[in-house]
Amino acid sequence: MTQDLATWLDHAHVDDSVFELRPDYRALLVAAEDLRPGPSDDTSEKLLAHAEEEARLRLAGTAPEELAHVAAWRAAFRAFGAKPQRTRTSVEALLRRAADGLPRVDRLTDAYNAVSVAHTAPLGGEDIDRYTGPLRLVRATGEEAFETMSAGEPAVEHPAPGEVVWRDDAGVTCRRWNWRQCVRTRLTESTTRAVFVIDALDPLTDDDVLAVGTALVDALRATSPGVRTRTRLLARGRD
Known part of the structure; x- marks a missing residue:
């Protein structure tokens, strides 16, 4: 995939069926x-340590699911048939780990995980150059391919009909809105171009979402001096 960032973003899309499910949804x-990929380092460690402290202060004995955005x-998730006790949103899963320490994965993943936890918003990152065609959010038919790992071996799963999934022309890139990313487009230590998806519902306002985006850009600049970014807000009536 060799398109420039602005052109690639212009083709991203959220299907009307998703907005019918949640009219307040924004991405x-x-x-x-x-980007400068690589293993976790001092910069990503500081971002994660700050996020862990923010989570401890925000939770302070409160269960993650009691936070308004969670x-x-x-x-x-319940609206499309998922059971949130079994398949938690990405941010809830991270918040539940914050007290004992967030995972250290690599400097790019660490950066976006830190922003996700600090701002209580689901946030994922994927390698743009591993995409085939545009990114879009749809309700699945159940026939789409989702490349994953099972027992240490490559495997292909299929989403449930009606499940909310991010996808491209080759298949599903993230199941259950923001639950699990596929193997094909995940960030690696050779990723230099990526797309980060910040998911928001009420009570987060547009200004709140843009503030999360600003925090993410700041984190990327800290880990990748010289990074260049473009943003696009997808929302009902503005897609």
Whole structure:
């Protein structure tokens, strides 16, 4: 995939069926190039340590599902048939790990995980150059391919009919809105161009979502000096 970031973002799309499920849904896409991938380092460690402290202060004895934005996502998952006790949103899963320490994966993943936890918003990152065609959010037919790993071996799964999934022309890139990313487009230590998806529901406002985007760009600049970014907000009536 060799398109420039602006052109690639212009073709991203959220299907009307998703907005019918949650009219308040918004996705802020942050596309970045000239990233500097690599293993976790001092910079990503500081970002994660700050996020862990923010999570401890925000939770302070409160269960993650009692936070307003996490509760909204639990309701959204139930609306398409998922059970949030079994398949938690990405941000809830991270918040549940914050007290004992967030995972250290690699410097790019660490950066976006830190922003996700600090701002209580689901956030994922994927390698743009591994995409085939545009990114779009749809309700699945159940026939789409989802490349994953099972017992250490490559495997192909299929989403449930009606499940909310991100996909491209080759198949599903993320199941259950923001639950699990596929193997094909995940970030690696050779990724230099990526798209980051910030998912939002009420009570987060547009300004709140844009603030998360700003925090993400700041984190990317800290880990990748010289990074170049473009953003696009997808929302009902503005897609």
